[in-house]
Amino acid sequence: MNDYNADPQPRRLSEDHYSLDVKVINEMGLHARPASLVVGIASKYPCEVTVRNGSKLVDAKSILQLLSLSAEMGTHLTLETRGDDALEAIRQLAELVENGFYDPPSDAPSTG
């Protein structure tokens, strides 16, 4: 596991606004599978969830937008959640990052 993502700590920007810096460590970049996992989590929460790659900001509830970030391996991304359940949403996303997007699943530490 890449050290950078080993212990992702969300930052609290305001009461219901959090952010998390991550680095893309998948060989193929942020491709369809990890993107779909992000969409899956983001869509569960009412809050706004965005992903930023440099100056490009997209809605994390859209697979097409996430893919169009064309984030290659090594890219630094910033995830942000804002609104109801923002903290819970960012925690879930942090867990996904920590587990390397479950890629491969067998290497993923248990999430208990």
Added chain:
Amino acid sequence: MEIFRGIPVFPGLVMGPALILDPFDLPVARTRISKQSVEAEILRFEEAAERLGREIAEDERAARDRFGNEIAMIFQAQKMMVADQKLHETVAQQITRDLVSAETSARRALQEYIRFFRSLRNSPLADRAADLIDIERRLIAQLTQQQSAESPDSNETGIILARDLSPSQTASLDARRVLGFGTATGGRTSHTAILAGAMEIPAVVGLGDFLSTVHNGDSVILDATEGCLIVRPDPTTIERYKRAQSQQLRIEAELLSDRGLPSVTLDGEEVEVFANIEFPHEAQHALDMGAAGIGLYRTEFLHLHCVEPPTEEDHFQAYQSVLEVMGPDRPVTVRTLDLGADKIFDRPVSEQENNPVLGLRSIRLSLREVGLFKRQLRALLRASVFGNLRIMFPLVTTVMELRRCRLILADVMEDLEEEKIPFKRNIPIGMMVEVPAAALLAEQFSKLVDFFSIGTNDLIQYTLAADRTNENLATLYSASDPAVLKLLREVVKVARKQHVELSICGEMSGEPIYTPLLFGMGLRQLSVTPHKIPEVKRVVRGLTRAEALRLCGRVNRLDNSRDITSILRDRLRKISPEHAHDLE
């Protein structure tokens, strides 16, 4: 009559009417709507998207049954795209704001993404454009309630011609009615190429801009052995092809009826003929063609043509299924990841290189991305209990690389032991000999492996510094080159002395013209494309050791590939007269 040249991806010779598919020629019924119908129009889009989602789910299931998980995943991603929230928002907004029809709006929204993904030329994401084009076409078909523009519904038999074939188009074609495929774009690793190979339908891709000169129903000849498409052939050409075709059919029928015959020379020496495969489901076909086992199972397919890199489970299932089909005894040699320069589209953009053929690829990539490598090895070891597995490392150049491979493999074994996961401990380990450095140091390498497999495609390319896909160098790139043959002899000598098992894969081993020479040089294991097995075995049955040795002696005295090819051709004509036609 007009002739177009392209890249043959599955051989064969077919004649028939042109059936043209054009994914861009979409019927768009209405464009403008009234203010009152905005809501109804949005609902119409939502319903069409939902129907399409169900249809794609159906495709996903069918593809999984027919082709396995790898292809099914293409549809899985498409399903998510059709349901995309942002896409739905954009379409609804455009309908409301611009008073355009659902068709127009959907098309506009999707085209924007298509343009964007297309612009990412060297990224794996560029392939997503093909998915979106597919979705666009099918969404509009849903909206107009028409059967989609693709022609599999027609009862006509013919040769499918298109700019490019989308995954759903190709997968839904009825193999019995499709004589062949010809596409303007695409390369050896395009969806079309892979599926044509899986369906065993003659196909030529990359024909260039030929669609403007051909009309639906025109008579065409697709020569997927040579890689050309002949539009409106003249009577002489038709006659010539008819003769060639009937001869080809006759030979194929004869070969198939002979396939159970042993692969033994006239004087009783056995030559084992194995199959090179790419997809798990090809294993059964290889058996049907009479393969003694799998001599080369390429595993790149798991990485290409998938939406995402394979998981350990994806690897495992593929290997397990091949091993189970081949049974407990027939060897299955699996080559670890060999992503190469010609598959550049599937590499991360960050790793673009000036000279990718000489770059970070194959085992070099595996040794750098150890996580990826270990995942594959782990799956291989887990699968080893299901049959006679052998593991082979590609593009090995230095002894240090091979040592590192073995260390990593030992590491993975240790992990499995700790986790109490069963695997075989005595799996034969081998390497491809495809870099001249490896051939020259075969002696040193032989102490670290159980077997060698000579990969002629790369060995020729690296020895002669000639790209095999470069048309201008077609005469330079030759398996008959004396320098290449000298390296082969060296490897054979070492393998014999050191008692290392030796086989040869690559196109050369499946070309009957080389069978007598390879036998004479001392090779007793050939690994070839499944459909070449009966032909190669037939040539083997016409050989004798004494004659083959004499042939070798004559070849060794020649100093250029042209003369060597010429005497090999004469030799083959004597052994197998039916090849006379092919060799003209």
